[in-house]
Amino acid sequence: MAASIKEVAARAGVAVGTVSNVLNHPDRVSPPTLERVMNAVDALGFVRNDAARQLRAGQSRTIGMIVLDSSNPFFAAVARAAENEATRHGADIILGNSGSDPEREARYVTLFEEQRVQGVLISPSGDISSRLRSLRDRGVAAVLVDSESEPAVHSSVSVDDTAGGFMAAEHLLETGRRRLAFVGGSPGIRQVADRLAGARSAVDRVPGARLEVLQAADMTVLAGRAVGQDLVERGRSELPEAIFCANDLLAVGVLQSLLLINGLRVPQDVALMGYDDIDFAQSTVVPLSSIRQPAEEIGRTAVQLLQEQLGDTPSPPRQVRFTPELVARQSTGPSAASA
């Protein structure tokens, strides 16, 4: 169906090797020949078959990327930044969405192996370290995104989630709240576990402060709404004074339940805090306090770390770690008690 290099060669009256040179090393070809070949290419609508090129080259120009949840604006932003940076390096990105499911994650890794990708950017959910190590042994570099690795094995870009969790809880405590709740997804997700650990250590420093842990089905707006619903049904006296959600989506859901379904006021009755600082955080019903993570920088850096390991002289793996930042908005303002 599609024209091959051979047909182009026949039409232009040259050898296949010459056509290949026109495509890849135009300087090696004399101007008149070049033009004849170009005309043949246009006339036949020739498009290079990438599978054949890759087969010969032994490697592709693509980078595989696996994120935990592509519908979370935070990961979407990371992925987009990575894509832009990859384009600057002449590479393409194949994006996979694991949804924190180790099985889907493994399927994507296999897909990437079959594609012989240059490298893999991954936010791990299950334990794929052995898988990644065998990849590396085969010459496929991996960069852990939003996660750390044993140094000297892979590069990684991460944000200090424990510090972020600490900052969040500390902020809530500073505004006078004592009975806190943490809303997370599965505790198996490292980000969730770290943010909780950080929050707990802040709470433990303050005498009389308590931290209750609630688990949402997943980390979406819908799951947040369900948790919020459960909270509201306890009755007012049993409510925590402040809620810290492991990401902004959960916080948005909790917010909806508190305000819309019940008549509670945020922050007067309950303070609310999210994580990630997605673009929408400042546009919610009550603008949401959050912990900002530098999404663009994470994506960009991940691709750069990968590139470092690809050249002829691969650099040793590096760990880059960003520090998150507290963004205080209305949802953690003064409480009714203090007002």
Added chain:
Amino acid sequence: MAASIKEVAARAGVAVGTVSNVLNHPDRVSPPTLERVMNAVDALGFVRNDAARQLRAGQSRTIGMIVLDSSNPFFAAVARAAENEATRHGADIILGNSGSDPEREARYVTLFEEQRVQGVLISPSGDISSRLRSLRDRGVAAVLVDSESEPAVHSSVSVDDTAGGFMAAEHLLETGRRRLAFVGGSPGIRQVADRLAGARSAVDRVPGARLEVLQAADMTVLAGRAVGQDLVERGRSELPEAIFCANDLLAVGVLQSLLLINGLRVPQDVALMGYDDIDFAQSTVVPLSSIRQPAEEIGRTAVQLLQEQLGDTPSPPRQVRFTPELVARQSTGPSAASA
């Protein structure tokens, strides 16, 4: 570096053809041989080289998809639904983000051609109809997403944007507003043009109603904020009574400017209406009225239409068209005048 089928064959003491049969037609191989080969596969960590397989097969198992803006939750939802449906059909999706830039769009089409994708799902921005036609002539089916095609050329999934624009403006008029403004992105984007046309025809039916057209730099929250800023600076008496934005992101931006920067009240001073009904629309400072488009159905249907054209007996192209739906929330509630 990576083991090939040949090495597996050598280790298992069989011919390469047998290894291939183990991989693709295990039923044709006797149990003992099968086991020997499997062991060799595991021992060598063999992973099939997809480039070679594709080269031989002449076609890949991937579908190319181009969306206008992957950071817009509406398109993200469409893409995710498409991905799920593709997985059900044993296909993978390569997602490209054109950002409404015809040049990037063209680059992705070329990439997909080189990859010899099964088919292409595309929300066109520039005029790529000739490009798509030549694709089709080469046996690569295309499905237009959120856009219509000349029937009998490609299949398409679309939503009636003119009707949506009409519904939006009509709703604003019904709540008593007469001086309306439309905030869109580039008028070259068909969705924008259609929604405007629909709005205009609703306005034209009502004597004394006016529609002012404002153009944002692009269709993001940031661009919306800039437009809102310009509006606010005019002074109160020059403000429209209602603003209809071509998508929810713009509306969120406009909302921020109106409320946060200036002291205007929504909907009392100005009514505001978005488009798409993304998940966040109900969680904004003032819950946003919008026009709902069935994102999941669009994505799913697009893949189904593509599949229809791929079998041995390809069906003729079909056009599927959804009707949008008005979702009235607080941002278009009663005005101060009528209250």
Added chain:
DNA sequence: CTGATCCGTTGAATCGTTTCATTTATACGA
């Protein structure tokens, strides 16, 4: 015991590109 049938296995040919050692043509200095 022969011939037909069936199952499992074989290995060469093929896909389209890139590479590279050769060949061919051209120009230049001695």
Added chain:
DNA sequence: TCGTATAAATGAAACGATTCAACGGATCAG
């Protein structure tokens, strides 16, 4: 005029998987 250096074009080999006609061996009916 010859030899040599330079530039351009050639075409066979290789990449790794799949396919398919051909082959060998076992089974069985006659």
